[in-house]
Amino acid sequence: MYKDLANKYGTPLYVYDFNHIEKQFIKLKEAFKARKSLVCYAVKANSNLSVLKHLKDLGAGCDCVSIGEVKRALHVGVARYKIIFSGVGKRDDEIREALKEDILMINLESEEEMGRVELIAKELGIKARISIRVNPNIDAKTHPYISTGLHDNKFGVDVDNAKRMYIKAKNSENLIPVGIHFHIGSQITELEPFREAAKVVSDLVRNLQSLKIDIKFFDVGGGVGIDYEGEETINLYDYSQAIFENLTGLDVTLTCEPGRFLVGNSGVFLTKVLYEKNNGKKRFVIVDGAMNDLGRPSLYGAYHDIEVIGSEGNESKTDVVGPVCESTDFFAKDRVLPLTKHDDLLVIKSAGAYCFTMSSNYNTRARVAEVALIDGKDKLIRERDNFEDMIKNEAKCI
Ligand code: LLP
Numbered sequence: 001m002y003k004d005l006a007n008k009y010g011t012p013l014y015v016y017d018f019n020h021i022e023k024q025f026i027k028l029k030e031a032f033k034a035r036k037s038l039v040c041y042a043v044k045a046n047s048n049l050s051v052l053k054h055l056k057d058l059g060a061g062c063d064c065v066s067i068g069e070v071k072r073a074l075h076v077g078v079a080r081y082k083i084i085f086s087g088v089g090k091r092d093d094e095i096r097e098a099l100k101e102d103i104l105m106i107n108l109e110s111e112e113e114m115g116r117v118e119l120i121a122k123e124l125g126i127k128a129r130i131s132i133r134v135n136p137n138i139d140a141k142t143h144p145y146i147s148t149g150l151h152d153n154k155f156g157v158d159v160d161n162a163k164r165m166y167i168k169a170k171n172s173e174n175l176i177p178v179g180i181h182f183h184i185g186s187q188i189t190e191l192e193p194f195r196e197a198a199k200v201v202s203d204l205v206r207n208l209q210s211l212k213i214d215i216k217f218f219d220v221g222g223g224v225g226i227d228y229e230g231e232e233t234i235n236l237y238d239y240s241q242a243i244f245e246n247l248t249g250l251d252v253t254l255t256c257e258p259g260r261f262l263v264g265n266s267g268v269f270l271t272k273v274l275y276e277k278n279n280g281k282k283r284f285v286i287v288d289g290a291m292n293d294l295g296r297p298s299l300y301g302a303y304h305d306i307e308v309i310g311s312e313g314n315e316s317k318t319d320v321v322g323p324v325c326e327s328t329d330f331f332a333k334d335r336v337l338p339l340t341k342h343d344d345l346l347v348i349k350s351a352g353a354y355c356f357t358m359s360s361n362y363n364t365r366a367r368v369a370e371v372a373l374i375d376g377k378d379k380l381i382r383e384r385d386n387f388e389d390m391i392k393n394e395a396k397c398i
Pocket residue numbers: 042045063086087146183185186187221222223224257258259260261296300353354
């Protein structure tokens with residue numbers, strides 16, 4: 001099947017299984033079914049409009065980190081009351097637009113930011129619904145580049161600061177505190193950090209209640225890890241229980257912002273072998289995809305499983321590398337793979353999250369096409385960029 005898709009659409013190519021996304025979404029809703037819940041998909045993981053529409057049709061809202069992402073969500077018809085705007089550095093124009101769009105809430109990450117939101121809400125003559133991101137200082141035990149819940153990280157505010165901000169917000173004419181938020185990191189495979197974070201943040205909710213500050217949305221962020229190389233992942237029922245046990249007696253809507261969990265293992269990246277190269281000491285498989293298309297291995301040393309279609313046997317260790325002029329342009333190091341030949345197809349797995357969305361035009365390489373598989377049928381959901389697409393904003397300025 002992958003071979004047919006590669007022939008039909010060309011390579012490099014992303015392919016996403018929409019049925020897998022649906023399965024993951026249902027698993028999550030099931031795990032949370034004992035309470036009111038709102039799943040706001042983290043758009044940054046994969047922001048293709050068709051992916052967003054698919055999740056919207058299933059009932060998901062969106063967690064956005066730029067006004068661009070908010071606009072994507074609105075573009076595919078996600079209800080305003082299901083859109084959250086998060087992020088550590090929002091510009092005034094982004095805040096203004098989000099407030100005008102009347103989305104569910106803006107997640108605040110600093111006192112200064114709260115001041116800007118208050119000012120802009122005042123200018124607009126409205127009350128802004130806000131939530132505060134609490135940094136609970138908990139080690140999520142994940143890759144340091146994707147850990148966010150420690151005081152070393154730029155994200156959120158500590159509990160004492162958050163409390164002060166909530167009191168200020170309650171007394172403001174132009175702010176309404178409606179939510180509380182934490183997000184301690186990504187690709188988390190242990191349960192305890194979630195339990196601990198939920199404890200710290202729910203204690204604060206109770207404290208706020210005694211001050212007559214009524215929190216309606218308890219947002220546990222994203223972060224649930226997926227299986228990239230056979231690692232143990234979190235059982236979703238246990239995950240929901242670890243959160244619920246901290247919410248006893250609280251009338252809140254459980255809100256979450258999963259990205260990778262919903263889309264990560266829905267996707268593969270298809271790339272063709274250009275050449276084999278062996279300098280006597282080391283073997284390289286050179287493919288037509290590169291770090292600009294899928295950057296996780298070069299950025300985080302991330303592991304992505306690779307299957308070779310077309311060749312078998314004759315296995316040896318090899319690096320799988322792309323054509324970009326950087327030594328970090330690799331998909332795998334010292335991976336045992338069969339000897340390949342020109343045009344063999346490599347399937348790079350777990351490529352549904354943070355792969356296309358982090359791609360670039362580096363080396364003037366065109367962003368690739370994306371295809372959805374829906375009930376076994378393929379559908380183009382993004383055309384491949386061409387040279388004109390890449391130069392259009394420069395060519396007119398020459
Ligand atoms: N909510 C917030 C506030 C976030 O910052 C993130 C991800 C999520 C939700 C979704 O997290 P997830 O459920 O996908 O773990 N590029 C990195 C991952 C960066 C994650 C950034 N924040 C990677 O490729 O591993």
